[in-house]
Amino acid sequence: MAAETGTPTTLTLKSNDDELFSVAESAAILSVTIRNMVEDGCAGGVIPLDNVDGKTLASVITYMNGISAIPADEEKKKSYRDKFLSDKDFETLADMVLAANYLNMSCLMDAVSAKIAQVMEKKSVGWVRRKFGIENDYTPEEEAAVKEEHKWTFEGVETDDDN
């Protein structure tokens, strides 16, 4: 381990499109998946991450390095996460949430899920459908029936359909 040898251990991660990344072990073990590999002694060579592409992995590594450089201060970590995610579009967020899920990084997973939820917040059904490309496969009658079933959730949100 890094602390014992005195030099920081570096791991090599390989994305599913064969890009290689070096990352400090201390940052990489934010991923429980990678930590388990390190603990099991199978992190010696290149670690293949078959479910993550290079672009997403680069982003995740930026996050790993950024967040692990912050000492144990939850507020600072939160503001780093907010800033890190602030300029990401939904495509990127979707890739990242899948990567975080695969890498078992609960803090990133939680932050990205919250960010996606934030996009949906206080928006009309029509807006959310357009934003995320969700196809409405209800017939008008079916849709009306579902709305009626949960009519309390539609109080006060009818107006922003064009937002």
Added chain:
Amino acid sequence: MKRARGEDDSNSVDRISELPQGILQQILYHLSQEEAVRTSVLSKSWRYNWCTRPNLDFSDRSFFKGSKQYFLSVVDETLQRYRDQRLCIEEFHLCISLDDSDPASSSFLEKWIPTLATTNKEQGSVSTYPPSVVFEAELLQDLQVEELTLDRKAIDRIIHFKHLKKLHLLDVCIEAEIFQNIISRCPLIEDLFVEDCRGLRKIEVNDLHCLKDLYFTDYEVVEGDEECCSIEVYPPSLETIKVNYGNLRLSKGAVFCNLNHLYLCGVELLLDRLSSCKFPSLEYLSIVYCEGLRGIKLFMDAPNMVDFSYQGDFIPSISFASTSTEWKSDINLHLCDAPSLWSVKLRKLLKSLSQFQIFLWIIQEDDDGDGDGDGDSDVDGDGDGDGGGDGDGDGNGDYDDDNGDGDADVDADYDYDGDGDVDYDGDGDGDGDGDGDGDYDYDYDDGGDGDGDGGYDYDDYDDYGDDDDEHIIQENINLVQDKGCDKPVVVETLQIQWCSFSDIPSLFNGALCVCRPRNIGPYYRRSWEKEVVCAEKILMQRESGDDQDDQLRQLWLQDLEE
């Protein structure tokens, strides 16, 4: 992976619906109940996604149109469904207002709370009148109670809250005895919030060995009102203490091994015991208007400080154990007295903080109540008593504000005659100085100004005498240049806010006698641009100007380098 994209950042390929259920549940987790339910209308694949999310979050406040009855039935049906399908509820948040005329709500609670016996996390927020069944929710983790009276009747049924970690009492009428009774049954409380609870004059939480965050706030005690609530704590577990208008009672020599934040506001009780305590983990200390600090010499054994802030209307005597870390201190002083009365104390304070970055903000308060903000006091600002200066500190440094002597010729003209030729008033009287001695002759004059010279003309200040100004300021400069006295302390930023124009020279001089700011300003004075410009000129002249000012500047730079 390229995907067709809509024009306006909308996606034409539906990726969100394809995300694994686990991730969708995570996303839904962050939505409010109604928003999560509303996703059922998006498409057929979304219809039942919300039904299995692990948290339920109901607030009758969001049912702004629906009736209470409807709210109760929605909660009831949802809980019933979770139970029927044996779904796991990891978190249950309920915010509900109750009162005596509403037996239906209480009876529903009687039904729901046993249902939730298997729930991992529960949060309840009750207001007005708590049915005692709330106190039977054994698995409750977070309980907020607002605006009600907790009396003997309410605690009849209280059981041991083996899981309660967070207790928040807001605007609750509760006696100390009842409070202690409740606390004694919640041994695992980590967060305790007590806000504006009438009747509660004593809090003893020595037995809460898991308590991490203690937040206490009370109404500001008005004179003649009842005494501040006294708070006794168990030091080792605490990480954050915030006390607003309460009296923190510390045992002598206590070791707060985990305390990271200490915020004290309006604490009246003498804080001298702080000096005997140890704070090995303390990083943030804020002291705001604490009378308990007046007249004592406080020593903080806190070797890991990061940030100290002080706000108050007097200059405290406070020092810190030497630290290895770099930290900063914000000193925010609202002072009524003239600089001559505080500069020595300020120097002592700054010296004790001098190994750290200091941000100093001095606000001159208008104390005399006559609305003119002139303070009507000794404003010589010479920092007498420090070994330099004239030592008398008065007699020659008094602004005569209300002289009514008809000296209408000496107001609202600013004469920066240090350089011998800058005459803003245009009335000719300022140039008489012209001695190049680097002093600042403040000449407030608008009487008979009207000269259209573009000079500064302040009608509001037409009654200041200026006879002694030159002398006063010269004394200050002498003081500043006096190498024999203590070295001024370098501060990162000095901000000064003044009530009236007459304060400016004395404030700047008073402050500059004891500190060397790397940055000055911004200034705050009710958007009086001209005065800011004026003040800046004073400072500019300190830095450049004539020969003597050059010396001064060198001295200043020398101090900064050191």
